[in-house]
Each structure stands twice: as structure tokens, then as C-alpha cells.
Amino acid sequence: MKQITMADVAKLANVSKSTVSQYLNKRYDYMSEETKKRIEKAIDELGYQPNFIARSLKQKSTATIGVIVFNILHMLTTQVLRAIEDVCQERDFHVIVCNTDDDPEKEKKYIEMLRAKQVDGLIIFPTGKNLELYEKMAEEQFPLVFVDRMVPGIPADAILLDNHKAAALAVNHLVEHGYERIGIVAPPIVPHVIPRLERIEGFKHALAEKGLPVMEEYMVGMEISRIKEGLTQLFSSDCPPEALFAINDLTLMEILNFVKDNNIRIPDDLALISIDDVPFSNIYTPTLTTIAQPTFEMGKKAAERLFMQIDQKNEHHQQILRFPPTLIQRGSVKQRT
Known part of the structure; x- marks a missing residue:
């Protein structure tokens, strides 16, 4: 034909x-x-x-951006992605999504692949370990935005939660309800994952502000698959915590599985609060007190900052934008007498 x-x-x-x-x-x-x-x-x-290929050669634009995420199973990731896609739809841009599983080698391959496809810009939830690639993109003024994490020394826009404030909201809420022995549950604590470090720093600082000691034995930081093992050891001690702070939705799920398996009643035996307002928070029994991230606003701003760089095509001035968390009070924290 x-x-x-x-x-x-x-x-x-x-x-x-x-x-x-x-x-x-x-x-x-x-x-x-x-x-x-x-x-x-x-x-x-x-x-x-x-013929989009011919049009892209003529216009020097593929009308496509790449989004590289570290874990597509996170609620943060899916909601930020949805907001980015909405903005791109308005601009008639296509989105290619890649998942790294927080593996720097996979991230490196995806960055190289997407740039070979001549995407107009990248939004990355970075592993933090491909410094040469990040530096090269920054030097070339290639449109680049980091989300959830920033990479120290790389002059790229970054969209993050105010992690110190999020941790402080959790600790203050628990202390105000009479809790003193407060534990924290996190994935492995590694220096390149900025949100984890900031949330743990915020947790410790908030305890100190309230005059409470930081109990290292109450800090569970390990691979998601081993968290229940760590909780089993923690709650077999003579003086287990009265409350737990989960730093994200994946750690929350492990805590909920643990308390179910061990017949621990929330909030009677253990108070619980987490970052990320998971969809089942208000239908779980009891309902779950959470610290919500403004995920859609963060995704929209990430896309807007990327398109600002794509449109301007001139010297870019880095911005680190932190978004405020919101405490949503529900039934997993009760007032202690």
C-alpha cells in the first residue's frame, strides 16, 4: 500500500x-x-x-521525557508518576518510565539508553551513585530534575519532602499522647539515600527536643525482607517500645504483618505512625495515623521544572524545593492515661 x-x-x-x-x-x-x-x-x-521521527529531527525534539524511579512499588513513586504524566499529557509529551530497584548499574544503563533515544529531559529518583553521569548532564545543561532525593555536589533541581519536619510531626504527636519509648523502622541506613538519613536525624533531634533519650536498640534498619526478624528480636526484650514510627509505606506493611502474626493490638499494645498516607489508612482497623507527602504537587512541580529547562535552553539555576508534610490523625495512636 x-x-x-x-x-x-x-x-x-x-x-x-x-x-x-x-x-x-x-x-x-x-x-x-x-x-x-x-x-x-x-x-x-x-x-x-x-512521521514522528522526521518531525523530531526537524524540530530537534522527540516530545518525550524519561522518568527513572528507584522502586515503582512505592506509593510515592506511583502518585508522583501520575502527576508527571498529567503535565506531559497537557504538553503532548510522551513518558518512558524505567525502574532501577535502586541498582546503580541499572540506573546507568537506563540513563544511557534514554539519552540515546534523545529524550528531551530526565526526571530521576536517583541512586546517588552515578556521579560522573549526573555531572556530565549538569555540565551539558541537559534538562534534569531529581525527585525524593538530591545528590550533593550536583547542580540539579531537586524535589523533596521536608523530611526533618515529617519525623518531628510523628515524634511530637506520640509524645503529646503520652508515649516515651518510641522506636523507628527503616530500610538499611546508607549515606546516599538522603530521605532515610534526614528522617532518622529528624527523629533523633525531635526526641532530644522532648528530653527523651535516643535508644539505639529501638532503631530497626535493615532490608525489607528482614524487618519482621528485627522486630521479633526487638519485642522479645524486657522493655520493648510503646510506639513505632515507620519511615515509609513498605516498612509500614512489614510492621502490620508482624503485629498480626504476633497478636499485638494497635493502639492498645503498640501505637503506630508512618510516613506515606497509604490508600487503606482510613479503612484498616484501627485506622492508621500517617504523615502524608504532597505527592501530586511534588510530581507536578518536577514536571514543571523540567519543562522550564527544556523551554529556556539557557543557563539553569538550581533549586532545591522541599514540600511540607501533613499529619493525618486517626486511630493507631491513642491518649495514654
Whole structure:
């Protein structure tokens, strides 16, 4: 079958090729409604498919961005992705999503692959371990935004939660309800994962502000698959914690599995509060007190900052934007007498 071209559309619609091109690129400023309808009808009748590769070469844009996430199972990740996709949809941009499992080798391959595909920019939840690649993109002024984590020394925009404040909200809420022996549950504590470090620092600082000791034995930091093992050891001690602070949704799930397996009653035996307002928080029994991240606002801002760089194509000034957490009080923390 003969390939349908823009010239075929122009002939059927009785307009010039440049008018069809303007229509396809949504430049309607001097185009009548009648002309738009004729072009639309011609495209439908002929089944014309624009050659996006040719258009991208001409316009020096693929109208595509890449988003590289460290764990697509996190609620933060899926909600931020949704907001990014919404902004891209408004701009007629496509989104390619890659998941690294926090593996720097996978991240390196994805960055190289996406750049080879000539995406117009990248939004990355970084592993923090590909410094040469990050530095190269920054030097080239390639549009780049980090989300959830920043990479010290790399002059790229970063969109993060105010992690110190989130931890303080949790500790203050527990202390105000009469709890003193407070534990924290986190994935492995590693220096390149900024949110974990900041939440743990915020936790310790908030305890000190309330005049409470930091009990190292109450700090469970290990691989997600081993958290229940760590909790078993913690709660077999003579003086277990009265309350737990889960630093994200995945650690929360492990705590909930542990308390169910061990017939621990929330909040009667153990108070519980976590960062990330998981969808089942208000239907779980008891309902779960959480610290919500403004995920959709964060995703929208990440996309806006990326498009600002794509559009301006000039010297970029780094911005680190921290978003405020919100305490949502429910039933997993009670007032102690």
C-alpha cells in the first residue's frame, strides 16, 4: 500500500503542506475552524499517521521525557508518576518510565539508553551513585530534575519532602499522647539515600527536643525482607517500645504483618505512625495515623521544572524545593492515661 503523506492530506483538504504542518503542531493562531475541520476530516479519511521521527529531527525534539524511579512499588513513586504524566499529557509529551530497584548499574544503563533515544529531559529518583553521569548532564545543561532525593555536589533541581519536619510531626504527636519509648523502622541506613538519613536525624533531634533519650536498640534498619526478624528480636526484650514510627509505606506493611502474626493490638499494645498516607489508612482497623507527602504537587512541580529547562535552553539555576508534610490523625495512636 502507498504510504500516506502530508502532501496527500494537503491535497484532499485543499490547503498547503505548511498549513497541515501547523495543524499537526497545534499552531492554530491564523487558522479558521473550517480549515481545521477539513484537515481533520482528510486525516481521518486517509488514515494519515505523522512521521514522528522526521518531525523530531526537524524540530530537534522527540516530545518525550524519561522518568527513572528507584522502586515503582512505592506509593510515592506511583502518585508522583501520575502527576508527571498529567503535565506531559497537557504538553503532548510522551513518558518512558524505567525502574532501577535502586541498582546503580541499572540506573546507568537506563540513563544511557534514554539519552540515546534523545529524550528531551530526565526526571530521576536517583541512586546517588552515578556521579560522573549526573555531572556530565549538569555540565551539558541537559534538562534534569531529581525527585525524593538530591545528590550533593550536583547542580540539579531537586524535589523533596521536608523530611526533618515529617519525623518531628510523628515524634511530637506520640509524645503529646503520652508515649516515651518510641522506636523507628527503616530500610538499611546508607549515606546516599538522603530521605532515610534526614528522617532518622529528624527523629533523633525531635526526641532530644522532648528530653527523651535516643535508644539505639529501638532503631530497626535493615532490608525489607528482614524487618519482621528485627522486630521479633526487638519485642522479645524486657522493655520493648510503646510506639513505632515507620519511615515509609513498605516498612509500614512489614510492621502490620508482624503485629498480626504476633497478636499485638494497635493502639492498645503498640501505637503506630508512618510516613506515606497509604490508600487503606482510613479503612484498616484501627485506622492508621500517617504523615502524608504532597505527592501530586511534588510530581507536578518536577514536571514543571523540567519543562522550564527544556523551554529556556539557557543557563539553569538550581533549586532545591522541599514540600511540607501533613499529619493525618486517626486511630493507631491513642491518649495514654
